[in-house]
Amino acid sequence: MSTLLSREEFTAALNAIGERQYHDLHPFHKLLHGGELGKGQIQAWALNRFYYQVSIPRKDLTIMARMDDPALRRVWMQRVLDHDGLRQDGQPDESKVGGIERWLRLTDGLGLDRDYVRSLEGILPATRYAVDAYVHFVRDHSLLEAVASSLTELFAPAIHRERIAGFERYYAFANDSTLSYFRKRLDEAPRDVDFGLTYVLENARTGEQQQACIRALRFKTELLWAQLDALHHAYVTPGLIPPGAFVPDDRTPTRYSR
Numbered sequence: 001m002s003t004l005l006s007r008e009e010f011t012a013a014l015n016a017i018g019e020r021q022y023h024d025l026h027p028f029h030k031l032l033h034g035g036e037l038g039k040g041q042i043q044a045w046a047l048n049r050f051y052y053q054v055s056i057p058r059k060d061l062t063i064m065a066r067m068d069d070p071a072l073r074r075v076w077m078q079r080v081l082d083h084d085g086l087r088q089d090g091q092p093d094e095s096k097v098g099g100i101e102r103w104l105r106l107t108d109g110l111g112l113d114r115d116y117v118r119s120l121e122g123i124l125p126a127t128r129y130a131v132d133a134y135v136h137f138v139r140d141h142s143l144l145e146a147v148a149s150s151l152t153e154l155f156a157p158a159i160h161r162e163r164i165a166g167f168e169r170y171y172a173f174a175n176d177s178t179l180s181y182f183r184k185r186l187d188e189a190p191r192d193v194d195f196g197l198t199y200v201l202e203n204a205r206t207g208e209q210q211q212a213c214i215r216a217l218r219f220k221t222e223l224l225w226a227q228l229d230a231l232h233h234a235y236v237t238p239g240l241i242p243p244g245a246f247v248p249d250d251r252t253p254t255r256y257s258r
């Protein structure tokens, strides 16, 4: 029997996971945000991360398929639209551009071919396993755990701010187009997470349910961490790129600085 935590204790337990093991602490992110990486290494990060980007709407639609309440689905739908964007007829409206397209603007700015990025051919095996594990998790666990697993977004605005500042400061590719994904997320993520956190706090009514939510959030931080471990292993040290994965033209470890 797990004891039922108060609302404050439960919130603190969720936040503690972020403080201890969110991927802002990962050495690869420290290098990326600190201006220490070369162009090829940043390309590898953006290319791999594209698989996360395209999988987020699939993950959210998988969650929605499990929701019985139309009111809940209406709210959750916004997450899918944020990434997929809204249809544009006539005069293009920048606010309707979705996250996937914005991520492609980043990979464009890094000199990667869009068709190659979209093909997903160059991603690391571990990226595929880790990202797929997220989609499978929300399919195979309770709706409450699925919502709890999205709560890493509590910690995402801080990492996006750090990334924008680091990119602007250190890297030649940083501009309005390549940073637009991260700037947009600064508005979207707090709204999502307000809803998600309220849902989890109200629906985890037993100590067991609270512990299941904590485990779900921990699982999510681990799958984010695993993606960066794989990038570090392939593109930083020891530099073992798996067969078939992206090989940068620019393999010099010199900083891709301004």
Ligand SMILES: O=C(O)c1cc(C(=O)O)c2c(n1)C(=O)C(=O)c1cc(C(=O)O)[nH]c1-2
Binding pocket: 056, 099, 149, 150, 151, 152, 153, 156, 159, 160, 185, 224
């Ligand atoms: O750049 C990041 O570090 C980061 C992390 C996360 C996250 O914590 O899962 C998300 C995002 N970005 C993000 O941009 C995003 O749209 C997003 C959606 C979700 C989710 O779990 O539904 N996480 C994240």
